[in-house]
Amino acid sequence: MKLLNENLKLLEEDHLYHIALSNVQDNLRELFGDVKFVCFGGQSTRMEKFASFISHELGLDASGPPKNYAGNTDRYAVYKAGPVLSVSHGIGIPSLSIIFQEIVKLVYYAGCHGVTFFRIGTSGGLGLEPGTVVVSERVVNGALEPFYKMVVLGKTVDRPAVVDETLVQELIDCRLNTDTFKTVKGTTLCADDFYEGQGRIDGAFCEHFDDEKFQWLRSLQENGVTNMEMESLGFIAMCHRANIKGAVCCVTLLDRFEGDGLTTNRKLLSEWQTYPQILVSRYIKQKLAETVNENS
Structure with missing residues:
Protein backbone atom coordinates (compact mmCIF):
# COMPACT_ATOMS: atom_id res chain seq x y z
CA MET A 1 0.00 0.00 0.00
CA VAL A 115 -5.15 -6.35 -0.78
CA THR A 116 -8.31 -6.84 -2.86
CA PHE A 117 -11.55 -5.00 -2.05
CA PHE A 118 -15.10 -6.18 -2.76
CA ARG A 119 -18.53 -4.66 -2.34
CA ILE A 120 -21.02 -7.48 -1.82
CA GLY A 121 -24.55 -6.20 -1.59
CA THR A 122 -28.03 -5.86 -3.02
CA SER A 123 -29.55 -4.01 -5.94
CA GLY A 124 -32.63 -3.60 -8.07
CA GLY A 125 -32.51 -5.38 -11.41
CA LEU A 126 -33.66 -4.40 -14.90
CA GLY A 127 -35.15 -7.33 -16.76
CA LEU A 128 -33.26 -9.86 -14.64
CA GLU A 129 -34.77 -12.63 -12.60
CA PRO A 130 -34.70 -11.64 -8.91
CA GLY A 131 -31.88 -13.46 -7.17
CA THR A 132 -29.48 -12.93 -10.07
CA VAL A 133 -25.93 -11.88 -9.13
CA VAL A 134 -24.47 -9.03 -11.19
CA VAL A 135 -20.70 -8.51 -11.32
CA SER A 136 -20.29 -4.90 -12.45
CA GLU A 137 -18.22 -4.61 -15.62
CA ARG A 138 -19.10 -0.90 -15.81
CA VAL A 139 -20.48 1.57 -13.25
CA VAL A 140 -22.17 4.87 -14.10
CA ASN A 141 -23.97 7.74 -12.42
CA GLY A 142 -27.56 8.81 -13.07
CA ALA A 143 -26.45 10.56 -16.25
CA LEU A 144 -24.80 7.31 -17.43
CA GLU A 145 -21.32 8.76 -16.96
CA PRO A 146 -18.49 6.56 -15.53
CA PHE A 147 -17.38 9.28 -13.13
CA TYR A 148 -17.87 9.90 -9.43
CA LYS A 149 -18.45 13.65 -9.12
CA MET A 150 -17.65 15.41 -5.86
CA VAL A 151 -17.00 18.97 -4.71
CA VAL A 152 -13.58 19.63 -3.15
CA LEU A 153 -12.70 23.15 -1.94
CA GLY A 154 -15.67 24.50 -3.87
CA LYS A 155 -14.65 22.86 -7.15
CA THR A 156 -16.30 19.90 -8.86
CA VAL A 157 -13.90 17.01 -9.36
CA ASP A 158 -14.56 14.01 -11.60
CA ARG A 159 -13.08 10.76 -10.29
CA PRO A 160 -13.00 8.10 -13.05
CA ALA A 161 -14.61 4.80 -12.14
CA VAL A 162 -12.35 2.33 -13.92
CA VAL A 163 -13.33 -1.30 -13.40
CA ASP A 164 -10.67 -4.01 -13.03
CA GLU A 165 -11.68 -6.18 -15.99
CA THR A 166 -9.42 -9.06 -14.98
CA LEU A 167 -10.95 -9.27 -11.51
CA VAL A 168 -14.46 -9.10 -12.98
CA GLN A 169 -13.72 -12.06 -15.27
CA GLU A 170 -12.11 -14.03 -12.44
CA LEU A 171 -15.30 -13.60 -10.43
CA ILE A 172 -17.43 -14.67 -13.38
CA ASP A 173 -15.21 -17.75 -13.72
CA CYS A 174 -16.10 -18.67 -10.13
CA ARG A 175 -19.69 -19.48 -11.05
CA LEU A 176 -20.65 -23.15 -11.22
CA ASN A 177 -23.09 -25.05 -13.39
CA THR A 178 -24.64 -26.41 -10.20
CA ASP A 179 -25.43 -22.96 -8.78
CA THR A 180 -29.06 -22.32 -7.95
CA PHE A 181 -28.57 -18.68 -8.98
CA LYS A 182 -27.44 -16.96 -12.18
CA THR A 183 -24.30 -14.82 -12.31
CA VAL A 184 -23.90 -12.25 -15.09
CA LYS A 185 -21.75 -9.27 -16.02
CA GLY A 186 -23.47 -5.94 -16.45
CA THR A 187 -23.55 -2.17 -16.16
CA THR A 188 -24.55 -0.87 -12.74
CA LEU A 189 -26.20 2.51 -12.29
CA CYS A 190 -25.24 4.14 -9.00
CA ALA A 191 -27.97 6.52 -7.83
CA ASP A 192 -27.75 9.33 -5.28
CA ASP A 193 -31.07 8.35 -3.75
CA PHE A 194 -33.32 5.34 -3.17
CA TYR A 195 -36.55 6.96 -4.31
CA GLU A 196 -36.51 9.73 -6.96
CA GLY A 197 -32.90 8.97 -7.95
CA GLN A 198 -33.97 5.46 -8.94
CA GLY A 199 -37.22 6.56 -10.58
CA ARG A 200 -39.50 5.21 -7.88
CA ILE A 201 -42.97 6.69 -7.46
CA ASP A 202 -43.61 5.62 -3.86
CA GLY A 203 -41.45 8.12 -1.96
CA ALA A 204 -42.57 11.18 -0.01
CA PHE A 205 -41.70 13.30 -3.07
CA CYS A 206 -42.35 12.50 -6.71
CA GLU A 207 -43.10 14.63 -9.76
CA HIS A 208 -43.22 11.86 -12.36
CA PHE A 209 -45.62 9.02 -13.10
CA ASP A 210 -45.49 5.38 -14.19
CA ASP A 211 -45.33 6.06 -17.91
CA GLU A 212 -42.29 8.33 -17.49
CA LYS A 213 -40.65 5.86 -15.14
CA PHE A 214 -41.00 2.94 -17.55
CA GLN A 215 -39.75 5.05 -20.45
CA TRP A 216 -36.63 5.85 -18.39
CA LEU A 217 -36.14 2.23 -17.32
CA ARG A 218 -36.38 1.07 -20.93
CA SER A 219 -33.81 3.67 -21.98
CA LEU A 220 -31.46 2.44 -19.25
CA GLN A 221 -31.85 -1.13 -20.41
CA GLU A 222 -31.15 -0.07 -24.00
CA ASN A 223 -27.89 1.46 -22.73
CA GLY A 224 -26.86 -1.82 -21.10
CA VAL A 225 -27.84 -1.07 -17.49
CA THR A 226 -28.65 -4.30 -15.65
CA ASN A 227 -29.07 -3.12 -12.07
CA MET A 228 -29.18 -0.11 -9.74
CA GLU A 229 -27.81 0.56 -6.28
CA MET A 230 -26.17 3.44 -4.37
CA GLU A 231 -22.47 2.73 -3.73
CA SER A 232 -20.76 1.13 -6.74
CA LEU A 233 -19.57 4.32 -8.46
CA GLY A 234 -17.78 5.72 -5.41
CA PHE A 235 -16.41 2.31 -4.51
CA ILE A 236 -14.87 1.63 -7.93
CA ALA A 237 -13.61 5.22 -8.31
CA MET A 238 -11.87 5.09 -4.93
CA CYS A 239 -10.38 1.65 -5.64
CA HIS A 240 -8.99 2.99 -8.91
CA ARG A 241 -7.61 6.12 -7.23
CA ALA A 242 -5.95 4.06 -4.50
CA ASN A 243 -4.60 1.52 -7.02
CA ILE A 244 -6.47 -1.25 -5.21
CA LYS A 245 -8.04 -4.18 -7.04
CA GLY A 246 -11.75 -3.92 -6.44
CA ALA A 247 -15.03 -5.31 -7.72
CA VAL A 248 -18.75 -4.90 -7.10
CA CYS A 249 -20.87 -8.03 -6.83
CA CYS A 250 -24.57 -7.48 -6.04
CA VAL A 251 -27.68 -9.62 -6.10
CA THR A 252 -30.92 -8.27 -7.56
CA LEU A 253 -33.83 -8.34 -5.11
CA LEU A 254 -36.50 -7.35 -7.64
CA ASP A 255 -37.08 -6.52 -11.28
CA ARG A 256 -37.87 -2.81 -11.47
CA PHE A 257 -40.09 -3.43 -14.49
CA GLU A 258 -42.33 -5.40 -12.12
CA GLY A 259 -42.57 -2.79 -9.36
CA ASP A 260 -40.82 -0.42 -6.97
CA GLY A 261 -41.17 -2.22 -3.64
CA LEU A 262 -40.04 -5.58 -2.26
CA THR A 263 -42.80 -8.17 -1.92
CA THR A 264 -40.62 -11.27 -1.57
CA ASN A 265 -40.68 -12.97 1.84
CA ARG A 266 -37.79 -12.26 4.20
CA LYS A 267 -36.49 -15.83 4.22
CA LEU A 268 -35.96 -15.82 0.46
CA LEU A 269 -34.46 -12.32 0.54
CA SER A 270 -31.97 -13.48 3.17
CA GLU A 271 -31.03 -16.44 0.99
CA TRP A 272 -30.53 -14.23 -2.07
CA GLN A 273 -28.21 -11.94 -0.11
CA THR A 274 -25.83 -14.86 0.44
CA TYR A 275 -25.29 -15.41 -3.31
CA PRO A 276 -22.65 -12.66 -3.82
CA GLN A 277 -20.94 -13.89 -0.65
CA ILE A 278 -20.75 -17.41 -2.05
CA LEU A 279 -19.19 -16.18 -5.29
CA VAL A 280 -16.62 -13.96 -3.56
CA SER A 281 -15.77 -16.69 -1.04
CA ARG A 282 -14.90 -19.01 -3.94
CA TYR A 283 -12.55 -16.38 -5.32
CA ILE A 284 -10.91 -15.88 -1.92
CA LYS A 285 -10.42 -19.61 -1.38
CA GLN A 286 -9.01 -19.99 -4.87
CA LYS A 287 -6.47 -17.20 -4.39
CA LEU A 288 -5.41 -18.47 -0.98
CA ALA A 289 -4.96 -21.98 -2.42
CA GLU A 290 -2.78 -20.54 -5.22
CA THR A 291 -0.63 -18.79 -2.64
CA VAL A 292 -0.16 -22.01 -0.69
CA ASN A 293 0.81 -23.90 -3.86
CA GLU A 294 3.32 -21.19 -4.83
CA ASN A 295 4.94 -21.36 -1.40
CA SER A 296 5.07 -25.17 -1.23
Missing part, protein backbone atom coordinates in the same frame (compact mmCIF):
# COMPACT_ATOMS: atom_id res chain seq x y z
CA LYS A 2 1.20 3.49 -0.84
CA LEU A 3 0.56 6.58 1.25
CA LEU A 4 -2.00 8.62 -0.68
CA ASN A 5 -1.89 11.74 1.47
CA GLU A 6 1.42 13.43 2.28
CA ASN A 7 -0.26 15.32 5.12
CA LEU A 8 -0.57 12.09 7.09
CA LYS A 9 3.22 12.05 7.55
CA LEU A 10 2.87 15.18 9.70
CA LEU A 11 0.52 13.52 12.19
CA GLU A 12 1.90 12.20 15.46
CA GLU A 13 -1.16 9.97 15.70
CA ASP A 14 -3.92 9.16 13.25
CA HIS A 15 -7.27 8.48 14.91
CA LEU A 16 -9.45 6.37 12.65
CA TYR A 17 -12.39 8.03 14.33
CA HIS A 18 -15.31 6.21 12.78
CA ILE A 19 -13.96 2.75 13.63
CA ALA A 20 -12.41 3.74 16.98
CA LEU A 21 -8.87 2.64 16.14
CA SER A 22 -5.52 4.43 16.21
CA ASN A 23 -2.19 3.85 14.50
CA VAL A 24 -0.45 4.62 17.81
CA GLN A 25 -2.71 3.24 20.54
CA ASP A 26 -3.52 0.03 18.64
CA ASN A 27 -1.02 -2.43 17.21
CA LEU A 28 -2.54 -2.45 13.74
CA ARG A 29 0.28 -4.57 12.27
CA GLU A 30 -0.33 -7.32 14.77
CA LEU A 31 -4.12 -7.11 14.48
CA PHE A 32 -4.51 -6.72 10.72
CA GLY A 33 -1.13 -7.29 9.06
CA ASP A 34 -2.25 -10.55 7.44
CA VAL A 35 -5.32 -9.06 5.72
CA LYS A 36 -5.53 -9.83 1.99
CA PHE A 37 -9.23 -9.23 1.29
CA VAL A 38 -11.69 -6.59 2.47
CA CYS A 39 -15.38 -7.19 1.86
CA PHE A 40 -17.78 -4.27 2.26
CA GLY A 41 -21.55 -4.50 2.65
CA GLY A 42 -24.29 -2.22 3.85
CA GLN A 43 -25.61 -3.72 7.08
CA SER A 44 -23.51 -4.55 10.13
CA THR A 45 -25.60 -7.67 10.84
CA ARG A 46 -25.08 -8.94 7.27
CA MET A 47 -21.33 -8.42 7.53
CA GLU A 48 -21.22 -10.18 10.88
CA LYS A 49 -22.93 -13.17 9.26
CA PHE A 50 -20.51 -12.99 6.35
CA ALA A 51 -17.55 -13.03 8.77
CA SER A 52 -18.93 -16.22 10.31
CA PHE A 53 -19.60 -17.69 6.85
CA ILE A 54 -16.14 -16.99 5.43
CA SER A 55 -14.54 -18.20 8.66
CA HIS A 56 -16.32 -21.52 8.19
CA GLU A 57 -15.43 -21.63 4.48
CA LEU A 58 -11.74 -21.10 5.29
CA GLY A 59 -11.80 -23.77 8.00
CA LEU A 60 -10.89 -21.35 10.76
CA ASP A 61 -11.45 -22.28 14.38
CA ALA A 62 -14.04 -19.71 15.44
CA SER A 63 -15.30 -19.90 19.00
CA GLY A 64 -18.34 -17.71 19.48
CA PRO A 65 -19.48 -14.75 17.37
CA PRO A 66 -16.88 -12.74 15.44
CA LYS A 67 -15.33 -9.76 17.19
CA ASN A 68 -16.29 -6.27 16.07
CA TYR A 69 -13.03 -4.32 16.09
CA ALA A 70 -15.02 -1.10 15.73
CA GLY A 71 -17.10 -1.99 18.76
CA ASN A 72 -16.27 1.25 20.56
CA THR A 73 -18.36 3.16 18.04
CA ASP A 74 -21.82 2.47 16.66
CA ARG A 75 -21.18 3.96 13.23
CA TYR A 76 -19.63 0.99 11.44
CA ALA A 77 -18.64 -2.61 12.12
CA VAL A 78 -15.31 -4.28 11.29
CA TYR A 79 -15.02 -8.05 11.66
CA LYS A 80 -12.03 -10.25 10.87
CA ALA A 81 -11.83 -13.86 9.74
CA GLY A 82 -8.20 -14.76 9.12
CA PRO A 83 -7.03 -12.76 6.08
CA VAL A 84 -10.53 -11.35 5.44
CA LEU A 85 -12.05 -8.16 6.82
CA SER A 86 -15.83 -7.89 6.76
CA VAL A 87 -16.89 -4.23 6.96
CA SER A 88 -20.25 -2.46 7.01
CA HIS A 89 -20.51 0.74 4.98
CA GLY A 90 -24.05 2.00 5.54
CA ILE A 91 -26.17 3.41 2.70
CA GLY A 92 -24.89 5.58 -0.14
CA ILE A 93 -21.53 6.88 -1.30
CA PRO A 94 -21.12 9.51 1.47
CA SER A 95 -21.35 6.81 4.15
CA LEU A 96 -19.21 4.41 2.12
CA SER A 97 -16.47 6.98 1.45
CA ILE A 98 -15.85 7.56 5.16
CA ILE A 99 -15.27 3.93 6.06
CA PHE A 100 -13.46 3.25 2.77
CA GLN A 101 -10.84 5.91 3.48
CA GLU A 102 -10.32 4.75 7.05
CA ILE A 103 -9.97 1.12 5.95
CA VAL A 104 -7.40 2.17 3.32
CA LYS A 105 -5.43 3.90 6.06
CA LEU A 106 -5.84 0.89 8.34
CA VAL A 107 -4.38 -1.57 5.82
CA TYR A 108 -1.57 0.90 5.08
CA TYR A 109 -0.63 1.27 8.75
CA ALA A 110 -0.95 -2.51 9.16
CA GLY A 111 1.62 -3.03 6.40
CA CYS A 112 -0.71 -5.14 4.24
CA HIS A 113 0.30 -6.11 0.70
CA GLY A 114 -1.75 -6.99 -2.38
